[in-house]
Amino acid sequence: MSSYLIYVALLSPFLGFLIQIFLGGKLSKTISGTISSLAVFVSFLASLFLFFEFHNVSFSHTLFSWFDIGDFKADFSVKIDQLSLLMMLVVTGISTLIHIYSTGYMHEDPLFSRYFGYLNLFVFMMLTLIMADNLLLMFVGWEGVGLCSYLLIGFWFEDDFKAFCGKKAFIVNRIGDAAFILGIFLIFSLFGTLEFESLYTSTLNRSPEMGFGLLSCITLFLFIGATGKSAQIPLYVWLPDAMAGPTPVSALIHAATMVTAGVYMICRLSFFYDLTPIVQNIIIVIGMATAILSGLIALTQKDIKKVLAYSTVSQLGYMFVAAGLAAYGAAMFHLTTHAFFKALLFLCSGSVIHAMNGEQDMFKMGGLKNVMPITYLSFLVGALALSGIPPLAGFFSKDTILAFAFAKSPLLWGLTAFTALLTSFYIFRALSLTFHGKLGNIHAHESPSSMTVPLVLLSCGTLLVGFLGLPPMFSHLFHVENLFEKFLGWESSLHLSGQTEWFLMGACSALVILTAYTATKLFSGDKAKVTALKNKFSKLHTLSENKFYVDEFYDLVFVKTAHKKAQFFWEKIDIFVIDGIVNGVGSLGRNLSILLSLIQTGRVINYAFMMFLGMILILLYLVKL
C-alpha cells in the first residue's frame, strides 16, 4: 500500500504533464485546468496519507536501478522521512491552491494547456528533488525545476525581455549547478556513495574540521549551488528578473517552493554542515548580507512584484542564517511559514495586476481597498505575517531565528532585527501605495472566485501555521510542545533565559509595529512628504532604486568580457592562426608544385642538362665513399 502511495504522489503530476502536452490542445480550458489541478491534488492527498502512515519512521524505496557502472551506483530511489514528508505537504498543498488560482488567472491565455503542463512538470521535478534518496537524483530535480522555471519565466516568449529573463535565470542557476555537481564529484570520490543514509553513517565518527579541509570544500561547493537556486549573493540577480513570468508562477516557483530548495538541501545534509564550522560561518555572513542588501533594494522599488521578489531574497537570507547557525528546525519552520505568506502576497499582487489589466507600477495604483476587499484583507494578513507581527505565522518563525542569532552574538541579532524593520517598512509601503489613498480613474474589480478562494485558504493557513512551532517560552507558558521541532526530530538547542527572550521579542515586535505604522502613515497620505524624504536621501535612494548596479557590474565584468573573448577566439585564433596554418600548408604544397613545374620545360636540352647534373652528383657521392 505504502509504496503504491509513493508512486501516486510522485507520478500523478507527471501524468498530468503528459496529458497536457499530448492532449492539451484538444481539451477545453475547463477540463484541462481541472485535470491539472486534480493531478496535483491527488499528489497532495497521497502525501497526506503517507504523512499519517509514516510520520515517525524513515525508509527508502527503490523505483528502479538508474546508474550502475563500475563502482558508480545511483538508483532512482526515494526517501520518505519527516523532512521530505514536510516538504511534500508544503509543496503539493500550496501547488494545489496555485493551480486552482491559475485556472482563473490564465483563463484568457491561448497557451493555457501548455502553461498547466509546465506547472505540473514543475511539481513532479520538485517532488523528485525533495524525495530523492541520493544526491544525483536530487540533482535531477534540482536542474529539472530550473528548466520549468526557465520555461515559465519566458512563458510569454514573444516579448524579447521576458525570454531574456528566462534565459538569465537558467544560466545563473547553472553556475550554481556546476558548483553543486563538483560537490557531488568530491563526495563520491571521498565516500564512494551518494546515498544520504550511507553518507550519514560515514560521517558519524568524524570530528569537525578545524581548518578549511576537503569536507569544507564539499559543503562550500554545495552551498554555492544553493546560492544559485535560492538566490543568495552573488547569484541572486536572476530572481527579480524572474518576475517576468505569470504571477502564479512567481508565487509557486519563485517564492514558495523552488527557491527554498537550497535551504532544504542544507537541512538534508546537515550532518556535513555540522562538521564544517568555517562554511557555517560563511553561510551566516552570506545569508545576512543578502537579507540586508535585498531589504534595502526593496525599499524603493516601484513594481509591486519586484518588492515581493526582493523580499523573498531577503527572507531566504534569514533561512540561510538559521541554517548556518545549525538551527535547522528554525530554518525549515521559517521555510514553511514563508511558503504560506509569500505565496499569499504574490497571489494578492496577481489579483491586483489582473484587476489593473497588467499594470504593476504601485505608483499608478492606490485606493483599491474598497474595490477589492478580499484581496486587501488577504494582503494585509500576508503583510502582517511577513513583518512578524504577533500572532501571525511569520512572528513565530522569525522570532525563533532571532533568538538563535542572539545566542550566537548580539551583533547578529541586531542585524536580523534591522532586516525585520526593513521588511516591515517596505511591505507596508507596498500595502499603502496599492490599497490606500485615492482610487484612480480605473475600472478595477474583485477577482473571480477561482482566485479569491485560494487567497482565503492561504490566509487561514498563514494565520494558523505559526502555532505549530511555538518558541520555548510559549511552550512553558501554555504547556504545549513545539510540534514542528518534535516532528522533525531536531531538538532545539537554544538556551536563553526566559527574561532575555521575552525582552528581545518584545523589543523587536514593538519596533516592527512602529515601523509598520510609520510606513502606512507615510505612504497612505500626502505624497509630498514622501518626495521630501526621497530628496533628503537622494543618493541612497538612487543606489537602492538601481539595485546597487549589481546587474550592470556583472554584465560589464563577466558577460561582455567573456563574449569578447569568444569573438577573439573565433576571429583571431581559429580563423587566423589555426586555419591560417592549415591553409598555409595547403598553399605551400601548391606553390611548391608550381615552382617545380617550372623545371618541366619540355625542352630536351634542359633535360639533358639535368641528367648531366645528376650524374655528376652521383659520381661525387661514389667517389667520396
Add this chain to the structure above:
Amino acid sequence: MDLLLKHFLSITIFLPALFGLFLFFIPQSKTRFLKFVSLNGSILTFLMTLGILCYFTGTAEVQFVEKYSWIPLFGVSYFIGIDGLSLYLFILTSFLTPLVLLYVSPEEKKLKPFLILILFLETAMLGTFAALDLILFYIFWEAMLIPMYFMIGVWGGEERLYATIKFLLYTILGSFLMLVALIALVMIHHSTTGVFTTNLLKLYGTPLGSLEMWLFLGFALAFLIKVPLFPFHTWLPDAHVQAPTEGSVILAGILLKMGMYGLFRFALPLFPQASMAVTPYVVTLALIGIIYGAFLAWAQKDLKKLVAYSSVSHLGYAVLGLFVLNHTGVTGSLVQNISHGLATGALFFIVGMIYKRTHTKKIEELGGLASSCPKLFFFFLIATLASIGLPLTSGFVGEILCLFGAFQEYGVQGFAWGGETLINIRNIIFGTVGILGVLMGAIYMLNMFQKVMFGKPKFEDLKDLEWKEVLVLTPLIIMIFSIGVYPKLLTNKMENSIDHLVKNVYKYSLTTLSFPPEALGTSGNPESEATSKKD
C-alpha cells in the same frame, strides 16, 4: 536459412549496398519509388541490426564472427565481428540512415545518385565498425570518404569546393599516416614471429619497443583528426556548413564517431604504453577543446556553425572520458558518442527544417519561430536540452560519466583525511574546466534558442512540422530520453568489453611485454565460437 544465419553480419553490412545497386535499375523519374526502395532497404538493415542486438550476449568476446582468408601471402583476411565496443555504434549507424533517407525530399536534384551514395555510405560505415582485420578496416575507412566527398562537393552550398578539399586533405593526411603505421606494425609483427598477419586480434600485444610511440601517433592522428580534437578541428565547421542537411547528420552522427571508435579499437589496445604516456597531453587538448569549442560556438552567427563547434566541445568530453582509462570514463565516452549522435543529429535535422521554411541559417535573421511552429518548438527544445546535458536526457549520462571518470582517475582517494587534508589540484582543475564546458553549453545553446525561437515573429505563414518531419525526429527524441532515464539500455551490453579493454590496457602498459601475450577479445578460434553463438 542456415546460410543467412551463418553470414548474418555480412548480409547486414552489404544489404544497403545491394539496394543501392538495385536503384541503378530504376529510372530517374520514378522519384517516389526510388525513395521507397532505398528507405525500405535501410529499414530492413536496421531490423537486422536489432536482431544482432537481441542475440548479442553481453560477454567481452567478439561475436557474429566471419573469417575468410583473402590475401594469404600477407595474412590478410575478411574478418568481421561485433563486440560491446562496436555494437551500439553499429546500431546507431543503421538507426540514423533510415531517418536521413526519410528526410530526403523527393524533389531533391539528382535524387537517384544521392540515394545511392547514402546507401553505399551506410555499407562502408557498417563495415568500418565491424572489420577486425587492419586492411579490411582501412578499405572501409577510405571507402567512406568517396560518398562523403561527392555529397558535399555536388549537393553542398556555395563554397562547397573549398570545404570538400579541406575535408579530404585533412582526412587523407591522417589516413596515410595510419597506413604507414599499419604496414610498419605488420612488418614488425612479422619480424618477431615470422608470420604475416593483419588480424587485429593477433596483433594486440605485439612488442614494439621504441617505435611504439611513432606508430601510435600515426594511428591516433588519423583518428583524432576525425573526432575532431582541438586543434585539428577546422575542417569540421566548413564541411558542416557546406554539406546538405543529410550529409551533416551523417557526418556528425556517425562519421565523427569513427575517430572515437578507432581510438577504442586500435590506438589504445595496440599501443597501450604509448597511450598511457600521451594521456596527459591528450586530456589537456580535450579540456582545451571543451572550452574552446564552447567559446567558439558562442561567437557564431550561423546556426550550422554553432552546432558544428558545439560538436568540438561535446566530443572533447568523449576524448577526456576515454583517455582517463577507467571503467566509468570509457563507458561515459561511448555513451557520449551515442548521445552526441542522437542530439546533434536531431539538431542538424532541425536546422535543415528551419532552413527549408525561412531560407536562412543566420541566427540574426531568424526569430519568433515558436509562435507559429509549436511542434518545431518542442522538438528543438528537447534537442537543445539534450545538447546541454540536462538530467534525464542522454547528454547528461554521457557528460556526467566522462567527468566522473576523470575525477576517479585523478581522484582524491588515498589522500589523508582531517586537518592535513590535501586537495589534489589537478583533480579540481579537471573538474572545474569540464564543468565550465557544461555551463558554457547552456549559455550558447540557450542564447541561440532564444534568438531563433522567441521574440516577435519575423516570418509570416510559417508551416509547422509535417508528419514526415515529426516521424524523422520522434525516434531520436525517444532514444534521447530512454538513454537518459535508463542508461543501462546501453551500458549493460558494453560493460564486459569495456572492462576487458581497460584491464588489458593497464596490464600491457604496466608489465614488460612478453610474447605471445593473450590477446584482447577472442584470441583462439573465432569460427567455433561464432557457430556456437548462433545455435
